[in-house]
Amino acid sequence: MFTIEHDFDATVVTLVDEGEDGVKHLQEDVTINAFEDCITLEQLDPQTDRVQVITLSMAQVRDLAAALDLPEGVYRLRPVEDQGA
Numbered sequence: 001m002f003t004i005e006h007d008f009d010a011t012v013v014t015l016v017d018e019g020e021d022g023v024k025h026l027q028e029d030v031t032i033n034a035f036e037d038c039i040t041l042e043q044l045d046p047q048t049d050r051v052q053v054i055t056l057s058m059a060q061v062r063d064l065a066a067a068l069d070l071p072e073g074v075y076r077l078r079p080v081e082d083q084g085a
Contacts, residue, residue: 010035 001016011034017027031042039061041054056064066077 001018003014003016005012005014013032013034015030015032017029019026028044028046033040033042037058039056039058041056042051044050045052063075063077066075
């Protein structure tokens with residue numbers, strides 16, 4: 001399950017781990033904040049009771065999105081204008 005909220009300066013997506021049948025160990029919710037210049041991922045660490053934050057640049061987000069559909073390997077995305085010839 002997930003929720004989407006539009007705040008003044010960000011779109012906030014929260015991923016809720018509902019698990020599957022028989023799964024007892026659920027992960028803490030993940031909150032994704034999409035800002036104009038970066039994306040942050042936040043998750044509570046139950047061992048320290050602190051929220052851990054990871055910040056991705058827009059280039060890293062672009063690379064991650066591309067990586068989800070590619071096989072193993074090392075890749076570098078080229079700008080669209082370089083792909084014409």
